Amino acid sequence: MARRIVLTSGKGGVGKTTVCAALGLALARKRKRTLLVDADFGLNNLDVALGMETRVVYDIHDVAEGRCGLSDALIEDSSYRELKLLPSVRCDCARLSKNALASVLARLDDDFDFVLIDCPAGIDEGFHRAVCVADEALVVTTPHPGAIRDADRALTLLGTYPLHAVGVVVNRVRGDLVMDGRSLSAAEIAEALGHPAMxxxxxDDAVAVCGQTGAEMPYAPSTRAIAMLADNLTDGGRKLYDCTYNYRGVLGRLKMYLRRQI
Ligand SMILES: Nc1ncnc2c1ncn2[C@@H]1O[C@H](COP(=O)(O)OP(=O)(O)OP(=O)(O)O)[C@@H](O)[C@H]1O
Ligand SMILES: [Mg+2]
Structure with missing residues (x-):
């Protein structure tokens, strides 16, 4: 039986899709059979984040409406056979009901260890549709005050669902600004949100480079941070990347100084 985890945020553009794709890859590297489901039916782009956009023939709507079988719609990653995508490429938010989504996912539960559900921004119909088919949630935020406030609202709403676990992912942390005292630290943000930091x-510039070239960057800081998230999910630990690490010591201070000049 797969663990179904929804990635949500409240605010748009904070990195749900990016984290979803990277976490899928990290779990697949650990040989966990992982399905990524694009439940952002309006502005779907999980296929693009995974570099699979040219391989989409059928999508989740076709499966739900019986135009194809499940295996026709699933796309396997070219490097990791454990990773598959159930894409959504139509811009038709309203058509697929909660029940239809739930019945598609029910047919996949036995074939995967993890099902990661990429949720649309906001807290309206698309949010509820994605959350109600999940058992666990990860709320993604950035250090931006607006993102933190929206994450808090999303967390309040998640409290009305019978989820087994709800954790926080603080994304796009600028270690140099944290060291300077000009940004809240990731730990302060997670503490303010009152849920465990995952x-x-x-x-990380590597996010944009990987997105454009499709290259894997296993030693990039963001890749290492997401690998820790995959470890935390699989072994129940709480390893957290130290975003200020590169800005410590003499060299770190020099890096901070140079960044300030740009
Ligand atoms: N850790 C990071 N470092 C640098 N850039 C990042 C990072 N995480 C995400 N981004 C960039 O932020 C932008 C938004 O990311 P993404 O599309 O994943 O957000 P989203 O929350 O899914 O957005 P939406 O709400 O529209 O679905 C993208 O350009 C992505 O490359
Ligand atoms: Mg997205």
Missing amino acids: AYVPE
């Missing part, structure tokens, strides 16, 4: 992910 990952601290640094701001």
Whole structure:
């Protein structure tokens, strides 16, 4: 029986899809059979984040409406056979009901260890549809005050669902600003949100480079932070990436100084 985890945020553009794709890859590297479901039916782009957009033939709507079988719609990652995507490519938010989504996922539960559900931004119909088919949730936020406030609202709503676990992912943390005292630290943000921190992910140029070239960067800071998240999910630990690590000591201070000049 798969663990179904929804990635949600409240605020848009904080990195749900990016974290979902990277976490899928990290779990697949650990040989966990992982399905990524694009439940952002309006502005779907999980296929793009995974570099699979040219391979989409059928999507979740086709499966739900019986135009194809499940295996016709699933796309396997070219490097990791454990990782599959159930894409959504139509821009038709309203058509697929909660029940239809639930019945598609029920047919997949036995074939996967993890099902990661990429939720749309906001807290309206798409949020509820994605959350009601999940057992666990990860709320993604950035250090931006607006993102933190929306994450708090999402967490309040998640409290009305019978979820087994709800954790926080603080994304796009600028270690240099934290060291300077100009940004809240990831730990302060997680503490303010009152839920266990599952990952601290640094701001990382590798995210954009990987997104454009499709190259894997196993030693990039964000990749390492997400690998820790995969470990935390599989072994119940609480390893968290230290986003300020690169800005410590003499060299770190020099890096901070140079960043300030740009
Ligand atoms: N850790 C990071 N470092 C640098 N850039 C990042 C990081 N995480 C995400 N981004 C960038 O932030 C942008 C938004 O990311 P993404 O599309 O994953 O957000 P989202 O929450 O899914 O957005 P939406 O609410 O529209 O679905 C993308 O350009 C992505 O490359
Ligand atoms: Mg998204």
